[in-house]
Amino acid sequence: MALHDILFLHADPELFAEYDRRFGDRYEGHSRTHLPSRFVELYEAAKNGGRTRTEYIDYQSIDVLLSLQRPHTAHPAEMSFYLVGQAKELLFKLVYEEVSAARLALVVDEADNASWNLRRAATALDLLARTWDVLATISPAEFNAFREQLGSASGIDSYMYRMLEFALGRKSDSMARRHAEVPGVAESVYRELHRSSVYDEALGLLHRRGLLTDGAEAGEWHPDALRQAWVRVYEAHGPSSDLFRLGETLMDLAHAFSRWRSLHLLLVERTIGNKHGTGGTTGVDWLRRSADHRFFPELWEARSILPMGAPLW
Template identity: 55%
Template sequence: MGRVMQLCTMPADVAEAVAEWMAGLTRAHDELGRKGPVCPFVRPADEAGAIRTECLRAESGDGIEELVAALRRQVHRFGEFPASGGREPLDSLVTVMDGLPRHRWRLLDAAQRRIRREVVAAGLMVGQFHPECPEPGYWNPSFMVSRSPVPLIVLRRMAFHDILFLHSDPALFAEYDRRFGRWYQEGKVPAEFRALYDNAPRLPAATGRPYLDYQSIPLLHALHQPRTEHQPESSFYLAGQSMELLFSLVLGEVRAAQEGMVVDDLGRCGWHLRRATAGMRLLCGFWDLLSTLSPAEFNSFRDALGEASGLGSYKYRTLEFALGAKSPAMAARHDGVPAVAAEVYRALHDASAYDDALGVLVRRGLLADDDAGHDRDPVAVRSAWARIYREETVSGDLVRWAEALMDLAETVGRWRRLHLLTVERIIGYKPGTGGTAGVEWLRDVATHHVFPELWEARLQLSGGPA
C-alpha cells in the first residue's frame, strides 16, 4: 500500500503561478488553431466562483500508485462538495501536486490514463497538466495546450463539447453517448461534433457467451475484409491487422517500462522490456508468413491496395516515437484524422524510452544532466553506457537493464531488416504501395538503430569481463 498524499497549504509562489496560468487560459493564443480563449470554460467558471483549488504534498518517492490513489481521493472529494445552486456544470477542482520531482511529472500522464474510464463513468472529466505535458491541442496538434507551470490535475463535470476528447475510445464514447446522445438525435449540433459522433467506434453488442464477449470475437472476425477473392490476399490482410494489434501491445509495454525507469525500478522495467521484446519477435515472425507470397500472388491483389501503405500505420509511428526515432514530418502525415493525430503528436512531444533511460544514467551519477537533454552529447552518453559494462559484473542490475534495452533495440532492428528483405523478395526495386520509395526508403531506415549510443558503446570496450 502506497503512502497517502496529504492536503497542505499551497506555497504563495505556486498559488501565484497557478493564478497567472489560469488567467492565460482565458485569452486567445496565435497557435491555438481557432478563435477565442484557450479554454472557454475557465472564465465563466471563475466568475461563478465554481473553481476550487487544493494542494497535495508529494514526496520524492511517490510513484504511479500514490498518484492514482490521490486522483481517486480527489474524485471522491469532488463528489462530496455541496451543491452550488445552478452552477454545477461549471464546478471544477484544481489540485496542485507540490513537491513532485521533475522526472516524475510525467507519471501524472500515466495516472490520468489509468483512472480515466472510471472518472468518465462517473460523468466527470480529468485532465493532467505539467510543464512537460505532451498532450496536443485538438485544433493544432503542435500546440501544447496542457502545459502548466507546476504539476496539477483538474476535475470537472462532463460537458457537451467533450466529444472532442471522448470520441476515439468506445468505452468513453459510450458514456458520453448515454448523456448527450439525445442532442444528436434532435439534430442541433455543430457539424464538427456531428462528424465525430457519427464516426466514433461503438462497443459491440453482447452475445451472452463469456469468451466471445471478452475477446470481442464476432467483431474481430467481421473486421477481416480483404478486397479481392484471391486467397493470398487473406494472408497479407490478416498479417497487417495482427501486426497492428502487436504494435499496440509493444507500445503498452514500452510505456510501462518507462514508468519503471522514472521511479528507478529497473527490475520492474526489465519485465516490461522483456515482454516488449517478445512482442517484437512475434512481429518478426509475420515476415516469414508474408515471404511465402510469390510476386505473381502479390500482384494478383496489389491494385486493390490503392494508396494504402504501411507508412499510414499510426500505431507503428507512435511506437517508433516512443523508442526515440522521432520525426515531425512523419507525424504530419497523420494530420486531419483527429484521434490519430492526437496520439501521434502526443508521442512526438512526450519523452521517449531512451530519454528515460538517460535519466536513469543521470540519477546514477553516470551522466551529467546537461549531456542527457534534447541536445545530448553522444560522446558522453556513449561513455556512460561503456562505463556500465566495464564496472558492473555480469549480474549487476545496470548491466541486466542495459542488455534488456539492447534486446529490444536489436529486435526492432531485426524487424526493419526483415521488412526490407521481404519487400525486396516480393516486389524488388519497384516503388512501394501508395507511390512510396519502397526498398530504397526501407534500406535507409534499416541502417538506423534505436538507442544509438548503447550500440556505439561497444566500440569503447575491449578485453575480457571486469
C-alpha cells in the same frame, strides 16, 4: 446508429429493439444475402431472444474481431495479407504499451520493472518478425493479383507503428504530419512526439545514478558522454546490477526491432523487386535506409570502445 452496430448491441434488448426498427427490413428476403453472415447470425439470435456468445467470446470480443476482415478481392492470398496486416497492428500496440510502461517505471527509478516490460516487448517483436515468414509464402504473381486494390494504402501510415517509433526515441515532425488530418489519431501521435522517450528516461536514470554528467543541466548530452556512460555501466556492473540488465534489455529491444526491419526489406525485395512502394515510398531503397537505423545508438557504439579482457565484477 449504423447497420454494423449489430456487432455491439445485439445482446441489449432495448438497443436491439431500436436497431430492429431501423434496419430490420435489411434482414428480410433477398436483401439479407448482401449482408455479412455474422451480421445475420447475430440478428437472428437477438430476434429469438437468445445469446450465441460465450464468456470467452465476450472477454476477447471475438465476434467483433473476426468481423473486421474485409478483403477487396476474392483472391485467397489477399486474406492472408489482410489478416497478417491486422495482426501486426495488434502487436505494434502490444509493444507500444510495454514500452510506455517501461518509460513510466524509469521515471520513478524502477529499472528492473522497466526491464521486465522491455523483455516482453522484445519477445513480441520477435513474434512480429515471424509475420514476414507468412507473407513470404505469397508469390509475386499472387501479390500482383490484388496489389492494385491497395491504392495508396501503405504501412508507412500505421499510426501505431509511428507512436512506437516515437516512444523509442526516433522522433519525426514530418512523419507526425502524415496523421495531422485524422481526428482522434493526430492528438495521440503528437502527444507521443513531444513526450519523453523510454531512452530519454533511461539516460535520466544514468544521470541520477552519477554515471552521466556532461550537459545534464539542459538534459542534452554529447554522444561521446552517452557512450562513456554505457561503458561505465558495463565495466563497473555485472548481471546482478539493475543498470546492466536495463542496458541489455534495451539492446534486446533494439536488436529485435532492427531484425524486424531487415526481414521487411528482404520480403519486399523478394516480392516486388525494385518497384516503387505504396504510400509514396521508393520501396526497397526507402526500406534499406530504414533498416540501417539503430535505436539507442550510443548503446550500440559503446561495444566498440569497451576494453578487452574479462570484467572484474
